[in-house]
Amino acid sequence: MIVIEKVGPVATVQDLGRPGWFHSGVGPAGAADRGALRLANRLVGNPEGFAGIEVLLGGLVLRARDTAVVAVTGAPAPATVDNTPVGHASLLVLEPGQRLRLGFTTTGLRSYIGVRGGVDVAPVLGSRSYDTLSGIGPPPLREGGFIHTGPQPRDWPAADQAPRADPPEILDIRALPGPRDDWFADPGALFAGSWAVGSDTDRVGARLDRADGPPLRRISSAELATEGMALGSIQVPPSGQPVVFLADHPVTGGYPVIAVVADADIDRMAQARPGQRLKFRRIAPTR
Known part of the structure; x- marks a missing residue:
């Protein structure tokens, strides 16, 4: 379990979306930057479609109640674990009581946090994504709330960091x-x-x-x-x-x-x- 101690502008749970519901007037939603979510999941050893956290601009603070394996990808928000700087797009192990803090990114809009086991919330129409237009899916993260994770995958990550290219002008x-x-x-x-x-x-x-x-x-x-x-x-x-x-x-x-x-x-x-x-x-x- 992970405690949500602080939320920046907005943070939502996202997976790769809920395709197949256009006939009911429901769009797929899902991660805005699908590649960043896939990378976060690969780094922690999850299947690519597991639910993670999409963070707009940064400002999120999480505290581990149990040992948690996480990775931060997407927009390069400066990250610390108990005030020690940690690398972007790298494998991080949070021991009980440790805090992951995201600062505010100066390039890009959305960072992604992958958690080993995935974010475990009830799926709606086959997806754990929050759709901001329709309001379908789990509500945005709130301070004082909790993040539950699913069963641990059998496979362990094959890499502990991924390269990142700076965006062009x-x-x-x-x-x-x-x-x-x-x-x-x-x-x-x-x-x-x-x-x-x-x-x-x-x-x-x-x-x-x-x-x-x-x-x-x-x-x-x-x-x-x-x-x-x-x-x-x-x-x-x-x-x-x-x-x-x-x-x-x-x-x-x-x-x-x-x-x-x-x-x-x-x-x-x-x-x-x-x-x-x-x-x-x-x-x-x-x-």
């Missing part, structure tokens, strides 16, 4: 044009110049501001009939400020989708802080 985000790029006077404007992540960004989506380059102009101010929305859809409202849909995106929408971010680049979009510059790079569909 300008993100290169691949995107597939369509399906509604014909609603724009010049759909190629999305791929010209650069964009900046705006202050209006959360697990639902990241709104972008034009940093340089031509604006996106729609041919008509009419609205589409409601249609399904995929993870990574770049939806453009009449303002011309595109929104990239992330983990808790709505399952339907009425604004045209000019392009869809490649699945492999979703995790990097989820870590982009307000002010982060990015460029979209056009890709062709794969067969």
